[in-house]
Amino acid sequence: MKKNQTIIEEDLFYQLYKTPPEKPKSNTPEEIKEYIKKLTEFLKFHQYLYYIKNQPIISDKTFDDKLKELEELEKQYPEFALPDSPTHLVGSDLEQEFPKFQHKIPVLSLTNTYTIKEVLDWAKKTGAESFIVEWKVDGATLVLYYEDGILKHGVTRGTGNIGDDVTPNAKTIRSIPLNLKEKINLIVRGEAYMTYTDFERFNEEFGSIYANPRNLTSGSLKHKKSKEVAKRPLRWVAFDGYLENKEFKYDSEVLKYLEYLGLPVFEDNVVCNINQLETTIEKFKDKEKNLDIPVDGLVIKVNDRKLREKLGYTANSPRWAVAFKFEPDLARTRIIDIETFVGRTGRITPRAKLEPVKLAGTTVSYATLHNEDYIKKLGIRIGAEVLISKRGDIIPAVEEVIDPGDGPEYKFPDKCPSCNTKLVKDKDSVDWFCPNPECDERLIQSLIFFCGRKQMDIDGLGEKTIRTLFNKGFIRYIEDIYELPKYKNELVKLENFGEKSVQIILNGIEKSKQKEFRIVLPSLGLKEIGFNVTDLLIQNGYNSIDKIIELVNQKDAKQKLLSIKGIGEEIADAIITQFKDPKILERINKLKQYGLQFEQKEIKIDSNVKPIFKDQVWCVTGTLTHFKPREKALEEVIKRGGKTSSTVTSKTTHLLVGENPGSKLEKAKKLNIKIVTEEEFIKLLNES
Numbered sequence: 001m002k003k004n005q006t007i008i009e010e011d012l013f014y015q016l017y018k019t020p021p022e023k024p025k026s027n028t029p030e031e032i033k034e035y036i037k038k039l040t041e042f043l044k045f046h047q048y049l050y051y052i053k054n055q056p057i058i059s060d061k062t063f064d065d066k067l068k069e070l071e072e073l074e075k076q077y078p079e080f081a082l083p084d085s086p087t088h089l090v091g092s093d094l095e096q097e098f099p100k101f102q103h104k105i106p107v108l109s110l111t112n113t114y115t116i117k118e119v120l121d122w123a124k125k126t127g128a129e130s131f132i133v134e135w136k137v138d139g140a141t142l143v144l145y146y147e148d149g150i151l152k153h154g155v156t157r158g159t160g161n162i163g164d165d166v167t168p169n170a171k172t173i174r175s176i177p178l179n180l181k182e183k184i185n186l187i188v189r190g191e192a193y194m195t196y197t198d199f200e201r202f203n204e205e206f207g208s209i210y211a212n213p214r215n216l217t218s219g220s221l222k223h224k225k226s227k228e229v230a231k232r233p234l235r236w237v238a239f240d241g242y243l244e245n246k247e248f249k250y251d252s253e254v255l256k257y258l259e260y261l262g263l264p265v266f267e268d269n270v271v272c273n274i275n276q277l278e279t280t281i282e283k284f285k286d287k288e289k290n291l292d293i294p295v296d297g298l299v300i301k302v303n304d305r306k307l308r309e310k311l312g313y314t315a316n317s318p319r320w321a322v323a324f325k326f327e328p329d330l331a332r333t334r335i336i337d338i339e340t341f342v343g344r345t346g347r348i349t350p351r352a353k354l355e356p357v358k359l360a361g362t363t364v365s366y367a368t369l370h371n372e373d374y375i376k377k378l379g380i381r382i383g384a385e386v387l388i389s390k391r392g393d394i395i396p397a398v399e400e401v402i403d404p405g406d407g408p409e410y411k412f413p414d415k416c417p418s419c420n421t422k423l424v425k426d427k428d429s430v431d432w433f434c435p436n437p438e439c440d441e442r443l444i445q446s447l448i449f450f451c452g453r454k455q456m457d458i459d460g461l462g463e464k465t466i467r468t469l470f471n472k473g474f475i476r477y478i479e480d481i482y483e484l485p486k487y488k489n490e491l492v493k494l495e496n497f498g499e500k501s502v503q504i505i506l507n508g509i510e511k512s513k514q515k516e517f518r519i520v521l522p523s524l525g526l527k528e529i530g531f532n533v534t535d536l537l538i539q540n541g542y543n544s545i546d547k548i549i550e551l552v553n554q555k556d557a558k559q560k561l562l563s564i565k566g567i568g569e570e571i572a573d574a575i576i577t578q579f580k581d582p583k584i585l586e587r588i589n590k591l592k593q594y595g596l597q598f599e600q601k602e603i604k605i606d607s608n609v610k611p612i613f614k615d616q617v618w619c620v621t622g623t624l625t626h627f628k629p630r631e632k633a634l635e636e637v638i639k640r641g642g643k644t645s646s647t648v649t650s651k652t653t654h655l656l657v658g659e660n661p662g663s664k665l666e667k668a669k670k671l672n673i674k675i676v677t678e679e680e681f682i683k684l685l686n687e688s
């Protein structure tokens with residue numbers, strides 16, 4: 001297929017089809033014909049935005065509704081139906097830039113169901129005894145082809161028959177093994193995705209025009225530079241495996257086998273019978289609220305592989321599986337104002353002030369607008385009526401403009417809202433920046449970031465307090481925080497402060513000196529140096545600031561950095577320039593003198609305890625009561641001479657089991673690995 005079956009005149013179509021075409025006033029054949037043409041163009045344009053651009057500007061529901069309408073019309077007036085109508089062409093995400101790959105087994109879409117009754121009706125019809133229920137991850141399908149246990153191809157869904165071969169990109173995803181445990185031929189279908197936390201962090205660090213993790217995921221898979229893709233926190237999970245010369249009775253066994261091969265499989269998958277389906281679905285729904293993984297429903301499959309073959313397929317989908325879609329939470333409201341903010345990197349982000357509206361249990365007053373481009377493309381202006389959505393914990397986003405209203409087009413500011421400096425824009429960037437490093441708001445934001453919960457987590461130094469201390473001249477740069485104890489007497493006298501709250505702040509500051517290097521470094525807010533990059537540096541032996549500075553001053557620094565999987569050109573350059581910058585080095589030096597950790601402590605064998613775990617390899621599953629996070633338990637193993645592993649493998653000798661253990665437990669039992677309860681573990685520790 002060509003780049004797109006229609007020629008999309010992007011700019012024109014943005015003007016014409018931001019909102020659905022108006023229905024004809026009378027129903028003369030000419031008008032119906034014209035309306036069908038417009039509706040076809042409208043749907044194809046949005047299919048293009050969804051699949052190719054990864055930047056949909058209408059909600060899935062509006063798309064589905066309009067598609068249904070077109071279907072009805074085409075039934076009534078078959079003579080007006082267009083040959084390239086989206087009602088009989090599957091949406092495709094193929095792009096010219098990638099080699100094409102013919103799927104060995106077509107990737108079909110699933111029939112959607114929206115009610116439990118529909119699911120039960122389907123389940124009854126299959127006659128199956130057991131079903132497997134899984135999350136329907138809201139990401140991008142990625143099929144992996146292994147030959148002799150080696151990853152040969154990573155292919156997108158494409159048309160379902162032909163996909164884009166994005167192997168170099170797939171290889172950058174850390175949860176995808178390049179080699180399997182056994183030398184077999186395997187086709188494994190799965191979903192690339194991104195957690196909400198990673199998505200937020202990515203947006204914080206790099207800025208993004210993507211409205212949600214799904215769009216960023218599919219945009220990343222289709223990125224032309226795999227070095228760029230490596231920067232993005234993509235994950236992948238397996239759903240379906242097709243093996244040559246290997247027979248399995250149940251699908252649940254296949255999934256276990258995939259896991260054994262080293263492929264990631266969700267621990268949440270449930271096998272149940274028809275009578276348990278309803279409660280199982282309810283349990284999943286409950287769990288979804290706290291899930292960090294974006295899902296838009298469940299997939300329910302017949303577990304018996306033989307029965308699957310018997311049930312077979314309809315033209316577009318298997319009869320042995322359905323999707324159960326969760327209704328997305330949408331709310332309709334009006335934009336009262338558009339405000340802009342400057343962040344610590346200088347990036348300007350706009351947000352919409354909304355007429356407060358209830359959405360997913362909370363009242364929403366603001367929605368993110370990402371950047372100027374996004375505002376333009378969606379046609380957002382003050383007074384517009386919009387549909388907003390909220391998935392997971394992320395800030396609500398505008399899904400769609402229902403009615404743009406008659407206000408003037410929004411003009412993006414050209415000066416910084418804080419310091420009035422003229423804004424600048426990088427060449428390929430969609431973002432505007434305040435270039436002034438002394439911009440008050442940028443400095444305040446750096447301080448807020450540094451003290452934040454995910455960073456140094458300094459008690460008492462929330463946004464309000466930071467602003468007060470900044471305005472009163474007590475703090476301006478990060479290092480000033482550690483001078484605060486000197487001003488205790490002045491601080492106590494400030495309005496709303498008092499002895500008690502000042503003590504909380506000072507204790508918080510003191511406590512932050514214990515924060516590990518892996519937290520300290522990303523908290524400094526340096527360009528490109530977030531948690532991921534910091535971990536990569538540490539894992540590759542650059543586990544102290546001194547070692548990093550020594551590295552960047554070597555002639556082959558860049559080469560050495562680029563040899564680390566996950567570090568690309570831009571990151572390498574950013575590391576080298578910043579750790580040579582005298583200003584940054586001075587800041588680091590000061591912080592060092594105040595006692596912050598600039599070396600990652602290694603857990604070493606503790607000579608005060610007996611090496612009782614020597615020659616043993618420990619793994620942990622479930623929640624522990626005395627060790628939080630549970631990795632703390634594994635530290636005890638290392639201190640006593642043992643080794644640890646994150647998954648159960650044939651090398652694992654012991655599995656420490658907490659509450660609600662995952663599939664590791666079953667696997668360990670199969671491999672005859674010693675199972676140890678938390679109680680028994682503590683007893684062992686005490687004896688040593």
Ligand SMILES: [Zn+2]
Pocket residue numbers: 342416417418419420421434435436439440442
């Ligand atoms: Zn500024």
